[in-house]
Amino acid sequence: MRKAERLFEIVQLLRRVGGPLSAEKIAQELGSSKRSVYRDVAALMAQDIPIRGEAGIGYVLEKGFDMPPLMLTSDELDAAVLGAHWVASRGEPDLAKAALNFLAKVEVVVPERLRGHVLEPATSIAPVVPVFEAVNSSLLRNAIRTHRKITLVYEGGSGIRTERVIWPVLLGYRDAGRILAAWCELRSSFRYFRTDRMISADVLEQRIPEHSLTLRARWRAAMDEERAIYANQPEEGV
Numbered sequence: 001m002r003k004a005e006r007l008f009e010i011v012q013l014l015r016r017v018g019g020p021l022s023a024e025k026i027a028q029e030l031g032s033s034k035r036s037v038y039r040d041v042a043a044l045m046a047q048d049i050p051i052r053g054e055a056g057i058g059y060v061l062e063k064g065f066d067m068p069p070l071m072l073t074s075d076e077l078d079a080a081v082l083g084a085h086w087v088a089s090r091g092e093p094d095l096a097k098a099a100l101n102f103l104a105k106v107e108v109v110v111p112e113r114l115r116g117h118v119l120e121p122a123t124s125i126a127p128v129v130p131v132f133e134a135v136n137s138s139l140l141r142n143a144i145r146t147h148r149k150i151t152l153v154y155e156g157g158s159g160i161r162t163e164r165v166i167w168p169v170l171l172g173y174r175d176a177g178r179i180l181a182a183w184c185e186l187r188s189s190f191r192y193f194r195t196d197r198m199i200s201a202d203v204l205e206q207r208i209p210e211h212s213l214t215l216r217a218r219w220r221a222a223m224d225e226e227r228a229i230y231a232n233q234p235e236e237g238v
Contacts, residue, residue: 005073006030006040011049011061020058077110077117085125090175092137131177135198140180143203144168147212150182153199161199162186167208169219181219190222 013029014021023037030037041059045051050062072080084106087099107118143150150168155161166182169190177196184191208215 003040003043006032006036007044010037010040010044014051014059014061020054020060022058026059072110072114074114074117077106077114078121078123080106081118081121082123082125085121085123087173089125090128090173092133092178094136094138095141128175131196133177133195133198135195135201137171137178137195139201139203140168140171140178140195144171146203147208149204149206149208151202151204152193153201154193155197155199165204166191166193167210167215169216183215183219190219 009030010026013026023034023041026037027034041051041053052060052062054060081103084099084103088096088103090096091099103118107115110118140150150166152164152166153161154164164187165185166180167185169181169183172179172181177194180193180195182191182193183189
C-alpha cells in the first residue's frame with residue numbers, strides 16, 4: 001500500500017470508529033507495523049490533520065474534520081461511476097442529467113491515473129426500454145424533501161381510478177419505473193404507488209402532520225410486519 005493510501009486509510013479508520021484507536025489496532029487493519037503507524041500519524045499531524053494521541057488510550061480524530069474531496073480508491077470510483085451510469089439510464093430526466101454532470105465533474109478532478117475509471121469503465125449497465133410516466137418523479141422527490149402532502153389520481157391494476165391524498169415517504173427506483181411508498185389517507189395505511197400508473201399529482205401547501213423520521217420509522221415497522229407475515233405463510237403442498 002502506498003504511503004498516500006495509508007494516510008487516507010488511517011483518517012478513514014479514525015473517522016469510522018469515532019473513538020480512540022490504538023496504533024496496534026491501526027497496524028492490524030492496514031497490515032503494517034506500529035512503527036509505520038507512528039510515522040504516518042506524525043505525517044498527518046504535520047499536515048494539520050486534527051488527530052490527538054493519548055498514551056495508553058490511542059488516537060482520536062477531532063469532530064468536524066472534512067477530508068479533501070474525491071480522495072477515492074479504485075473500487076470506490078468504480079462504484080460511483082457504475083451508480084451514476086445506472087441513474088443516467090433509468091432515472092427521470094432531471095436525475096439522469098445530474099448523473100451525467102456528476103461524471104463530467106469527476107472526470108475533471110480525479111488524478112490522471114484514475115481517469116480511465118470514468119472514461120473507460122470496467123462495468124456496464126444493461127439498456128432498458130423507457131416507461132412512460134405522466135408525473136415527473138422530480139415532483140415526488142421534492143414533496144418528500146419538503147415533507148408535503150400530495151393529491152394523487154391513480155389507476156389501479158383493475159383500471160379503476162381513484163383520487164387520494166398521500167404522505168410520501170420514499171421513492172424506490174427499479175430497472176423499469178419507480179414506486180412511491182406513502183401513507184394513504186383514503187386507506188389509513190401505507191400503500192405503494194407505481195409511477196407509471198399515476199395520472200396526475202399535485203403537491204399541496206399542507207405539510208405532513210408527523211415528523212419525517214417518525215413517519216419513516218412507522219413505514220419500516222409496517223414493512224417488517226408484512227415480511228414476517230409472508231415468511232410465516234406455509235408453502236403450497238405442505
